[in-house]
Amino acid sequence: METAASGLEPGLYIVAGPIGNLGDLTPRAAEVLRLADVVAVEDTRVSARLLRHAGSDRPMIPYHDHSAEGVRARLVERMAAESVALLSDAGTPLISDPGYKLVRDARAAGRKVTTLPGPSAAIAALTLSGLPTDRFLFMGFLPAKAKARGDALDEVAALRATLVFYESGPRLSESLAAMAEHLGDREATVSREISKAFEETATGMLTTLSARYADAPPKGEIVVIVGPPGEAPPASAEDADAALREALERLPVSKAAGEVAKKLGLDRRALYARAMEIKGE
Numbered sequence: 571m572e573t574a575a576s577g578l579e580p581g582l583y584i585v586a587g588p589i590g591n592l593g594d595l596t597p598r599a600a601e602v603l604r605l606a607d608v609v610a611v612e613d614t615r616v617s618a619r620l621l622r623h624a625g626s627d628r629p630m631i632p633y634h635d636h637s638a639e640g641v642r643a644r645l646v647e648r649m650a651a652e653s654v655a656l657l658s659d660a661g662t663p664l665i666s667d668p669g670y671k672l673v674r675d676a677r678a679a680g681r682k683v684t685t686l687p688g689p690s691a692a693i694a695a696l697t698l699s700g701l702p703t704d705r706f707l708f709m710g711f712l713p714a715k716a717k718a719r720g721d722a723l724d725e726v727a728a729l730r731a732t733l734v735f736y737e738s739g740p741r742l743s744e745s746l747a748a749m750a751e752h753l754g755d756r757e758a759t760v761s762r763e764i765s766k767a768f769e770e771t772a773t774g775m776l777t778t779l780s781a782r783y784a785d786a787p788p789k790g791e792i793v794v795i796v797g798p799p800g801e802a803p804p805a806s807a808e809d810a811d812a813a814l815r816e817a818l819e820r821l822p823v824s825k826a827a828g829e830v831a832k833k834l835g836l837d838r839r840a841l842y843a844r845a846m847e848i849k850g851e
């Protein structure tokens with residue numbers, strides 16, 4: 571295979587940068603930033619600081635997924651003979667950041683694609699939350715308009731998973747209130763300025779956190795983590811009676827008791843006894 575002048579194999583290198591603390595740039599990521607033929611970045615001023623920190627003097631090219639098709643096509647073309655590093659303003663490229671179309675097109679063109687894993691605010695906040703991590707859904711930024719935001723929340727309200735949101739200070743309180751309204755009040759955390767001087771994580775129910783930030787929108791970068799829905803409360807005697815009466819109109823006692831036991835998670839024998847009483851009324 572043709573080798574780039576830099577010593578790196580030609581192809582695309584997805585480079586995760588720090589989310590605040592420059593010390594979190596991995597040695598491997600720094601090496602790629604020093605050796606790449608070109609570094610595709612969101613904002614040249616932001617990335618210039620990181621390149622300086624890494625000891626890199628490589629040229630930068632601004633890149634966004636909404637850049638003109640020609641920009642992406644030229645980068646993919648260059649990857650045939652050169653090494654192209656992709657860097658975001660913060661954290662891992664492609665995570666609420668540009669890159670997926672570049673990776674898609676690079677793969678389609680048969681280029682070599684390498685990732686240099688590192689920090690991402692979503693994962694960092696999840697580890698701080700103390701909420702279940704076995705199943706989680708990354709929601710990114712919620713839509714700004716109330717209707718679209720509510721729809722996005724309704725769509726995931728029944729999911730038994732922890733939810734991860736990126737948020738900004740001015741919208742925080744309103745978003746937390748919308749989450750409480752559409753998801754139900756749940757345990758949540760607000761992590762701010764992770765890995766920076768004023769890092770803090772606040773924990774509480776969504777409604778409490780919303781009230782806390784209503785008059786004091788926090789500064790800095792924010793991730794909200796929301797726990798999964800709680801267990802549904804056990805069905806009441808009234809619920810059981812109503813379900814039994816309905817089932818008895820269609821089914822014999824034993825089958826009605828079985829169906830309701832399954833549906834409401836109640837004891838089948840107790841339901842059978844109650845169904846007999848209802849029959850005798």
Ligand code: SAM
Pocket residue numbers: 589590658660661662663664665666667689690691692735736737738761762763764765766791792793
């Ligand atoms: N690609 C990045 C990543 O891997 O985390 C995310 C980029 S996204 C455009 C920026 C958002 O990430 C911020 O608005 C904030 O919600 C979150 N974020 C980034 N850095 C953070 C930090 N140090 N502390 C808390 N949240 C952060």
